[in-house]
Amino acid sequence: MTSLNRPARLNRGLLAVLGVLLVAAGVLAFATHSRWLTLLDPASPLVPGTALPPTWVLYVVAVVAVVLGLLCLRWLLAQFARRPKTQTWHYETDPALGHTELAADAAVAPFTEELRATEGVHAAHATLAGPRTSPALALVVTVDQDGDPRRIRERLTEESLPRLRQALDLDDLPATIEFRFSTARGARTH
Amino acid sequence: MKRRPRRSTAATLTALVVLAGCVLVTVVAVQLIIGERPWVSYPAVAGALNRTQWTNWWTAFGAIAAVVLGLCLLLAAILPGKRTVLPLHGAPDSGASRASYRSTLRAAATSVDGVSAAKVRLGRRRVRVRVQTHRSREDGLTEAVRAAVTHRLDEIGPVAPPAVRVAVSAMRST
Numbered sequence: 001m002t003s004l005n006r007p008a009r010l011n012r013g014l015l016a017v018l019g020v021l022l023v024a025a026g027v028l029a030f031a032t033h034s035r036w037l038t039l040l041d042p043a044s045p046l047v048p049g050t051a052l053p054p055t056w057v058l059y060v061v062a063v064v065a066v067v068l069g070l071l072c073l074r075w076l077l078a079q080f081a082r083r084p085k086t087q088t089w090h091y092e093t094d095p096a097l098g099h100t101e102l103a104a105d106a107a108v109a110p111f112t113e114e115l116r117a118t119e120g121v122h123a124a125h126a127t128l129a130g131p132r133t134s135p136a137l138a139l140v141v142t143v144d145q146d147g148d149p150r151r152i153r154e155r156l157t158e159e160s161l162p163r164l165r166q167a168l169d170l171d172d173l174p175a176t177i178e179f180r181f182s183t184a185r186g187a188r189t190h
Numbered sequence: 191m192k193r194r195p196r197r198s199t200a201a202t203l204t205a206l207v208v209l210a211g212c213v214l215v216t217v218v219a220v221q222l223i224i225g226e227r228p229w230v231s232y233p234a235v236a237g238a239l240n241r242t243q244w245t246n247w248w249t250a251f252g253a254i255a256a257v258v259l260g261l262c263l264l265l266a267a268i269l270p271g272k273r274t275v276l277p278l279h280g281a282p283d284s285g286a287s288r289a290s291y292r293s294t295l296r297a298a299a300t301s302v303d304g305v306s307a308a309k310v311r312l313g314r315r316r317v318r319v320r321v322q323t324h325r326s327r328e329d330g331l332t333e334a335v336r337a338a339v340t341h342r343l344d345e346i347g348p349v350a351p352p353a354v355r356v357a358v359s360a361m362r363s364t
Contacts, residue, residue: 005193011201016267018204022260029253032244042244050236055223062219069212075205079198142290145297148345149278149286157282176191177284178275179346181294 004129004138004176006085007078014075084129084138091132091169102168104128108137111164115139118155120147122182137164137175142182149179191285193275200266279347286346288312295319298342299356302334306361317343317352322361332356 003009031037086105108126115124123142130136139156143149156177165173214229221228242248275285292310295317299308304325311318321335335356343351 004191005196007198007201008194008196011197012267015197015200015204015263018208019260019263019265019267022256022263024260026253026256026258026260029244029249029256033246033250033253035245040244044244045240046242046244046249047236047239050233050240052222052232058219058223062216062223065212065215065219069209069216072205072209072212076202076209079202082196143294145294145301149284150280150345150347153280153282153284161282175282177282178191178193179278179284179286179290181286181290181346183293183297 004084004136006082010075010078083127084136086127086129087131089132104132104135107168108164111160114160115141115156118152120144120152122147122184132170135168135170135173137161137173139175139177140180141177142180145181145183145185153177191275191283192273192277193285195271195274197266197271200263204263277349279349286348291346291348294346295339295342298338299335302331302338304331305335308335313352315350315352317354319354319356321356321358323358324361326360328358328360331358 028037028039032040032042035042086103089102089104089107091100091102105128108128112124112126115121115126120143121141122144125140127138128135129138141149141152143152156175161173161175165171218228218230218232222232272288274288276288276291278284278286292312296308296310296319299305299310299319299321302321304323305321306324307322309320311320317339319335319339321331323331325331335358336354339354339356343354
């Protein structure tokens with residue numbers, strides 16, 4: 001399933017793994033300290049000697065630290081990728097006659113423009129995520145203080161969404177709408 | 191549609207700490223390989239660890255600190271947290287962002303004539319609105335604020351419509 005709340009799953013997963021590692025290490029150390037666990041001799045020092053390790057160990061340590069550091073950078077960068085993942089769709093009825101490719105994200109641009117022009121809508125973003133077989137439309141609509149979310153939603157379900165489904169040649173297009181409210185008042189048209 | 195916190199703060203902090211550790215370890219390892227004077231003296235660290243036994247209370251302190259920190263990370267990962275998007279009634283699946291939901295209710299309360307400031311607290315079943323007024327007579331103000339907030343709530347249509355409680359306090363004129 002396409003995640004609509006990136007990067008929550010990644011963050012929670014990695015935090016859980018690191019948490020379990022830290023707890024396990026702490027429990028082992030404490031068990032050895034209080035002589036419940038004698039896997040290591042509690043009377044022995046934490047490290048056996050003070051001599052410098054062989055050079056190859058230093059190389060291995062450096063490489064492992066660089067890889068871990070790069071993974072951390074990747075994790076940090078993932079915090080900025082909040083929109084659901086979009087893909088390129090392929091339409092192929094007969095490969096001999098060629099095929100059509102459609103960047104799913106670009107396909108919703110006219111729909112977004114239309115949504116922005118709707119009365120009561122302050123701003124709007126749309127992301128068409130997932131493969132063509134199971135698409136998901138994620139909308140973020142910012143509503144004016146005097147805008148009515150019910151009416152915006154009605155207009156979406158009755159006019160805009162069926163038209164978009166037809167344009168994309170889809171039988172079903174599950175949509176989610178996140179409403180945000182702006183305290184600015186919209187331009188009065190009447 | 192509901193949405194729970196992404197735990198971005200905890201993730202960013204953890205990633206930064208681990209990254210800093212990785213940078214330090216890499217630099218020291220490379221300095222030892224090429225024979226430079228390392229940032230952290232290897233004999234000093236190894237000597238300190240070599241002098242410390244498992245039975246030392248420093249070991250217990252470190253172990254307890256690791257367990258506490260690990261539990262904090264685990265809780266951040268497991269606890270669902272306060273919803274950041276509240277579910278709304280009707281199709282298609284929709285929700286309202288919590289922060290702006292509060293601000294739009296506050297704006298609705300402030301729009302009532304006679305209200306000079308408003309504060310809104312969101313509960314699971316109740317919305318508490320505190321308004322301040324310059325008026326000396328507060329007749330009808332409570333009802334007017336409740337009507338304005340309830341009207342906005344009706345427009346938004348949360349799955350579980352909260353009860354609206356209004357408290358009016360007069361501002362002291364100095």
